[in-house]
Amino acid sequence: MKIIKSHNDLKLIFDENLLAEIGRIGIEHYPNEFGGFLIGNYSQDFKTLYLNHIILPKKFVGYPYKFDRSIDGLENVFERLFNKKGLYYIGEWHTHPNGSTKYSQTDYNAMVAIAEHKTVSITNPILLILSVTANKLKGYTFYVYDNKKLLTYE
Template sequence: MYRIKELGLTLDIDDDLISNLLDIGKKHYPNEFGGFLIGYYSESQNHLRITDTILPNKYKGTPYMFERETIGVESKLKQFYTQNPKKYYVGEWHTHPNNLAIPSAVDIKAVKSIADDPEVSIKNPALLIIGYANNKIELGFYVHFKNKIYRYE
């Protein structure tokens, strides 16, 4: 379980899903790749459970950039919601090949634009960055909360 003690927030994600994301990221190495995170917040909104991912149908990735489109994603989101009405879009994930799991200025701007988008029904989007540096894998879980980015420990 990951925590941000100062905010009283927690996050959990199954090891199987993390393994799946790592495998997907490795297939696209040395380019960045990512997708959408699916899950739900507790009723109190202080615990996030990440359960699934949706991969983009259309994307562009280089060793230092990842852009995805949302074409076709809405129908996949509806499928999750139909199967389990408490599951919905909770954020984004992507890889940082040969780099640390620290959000870039572009990452921070993207998460802020998600939080500020009136068509997105989530106030505190999560961000997972998977860093592959020096033959080590680092996971960085973040949340956009009250206009700032915080890292889960």
């Protein structure tokens, strides 16, 4: 089933199975944080964003209160998805084990860096934060970065 989130006139659409899969992967890494890349595409008018894929990092560091991923070794994966399916990087996801879905200052700074990065073509990257326990996805929040702010998709 499709889930639709919106912020003003912006829509975000994804399948609940994909969200469940992301949650499952996050729980596997409990009690450490874990995350990866969100992949999708925009509608022609850029008002609707389709999240339909994730890519997991090959290199990362995950601790209970810290997660850092690298894009190393994934260049071909991104290129293939773009060439074959027209899908591209749209943002980031990571877990907060035993935590809330609220973003931290570090999370905010990372999104600013991504949006201002020269090689990233997306000006409004999204951030998905999942609250997980040892065996359960407790909640999740999607944010969209816009003009130095992280806004919540309701």
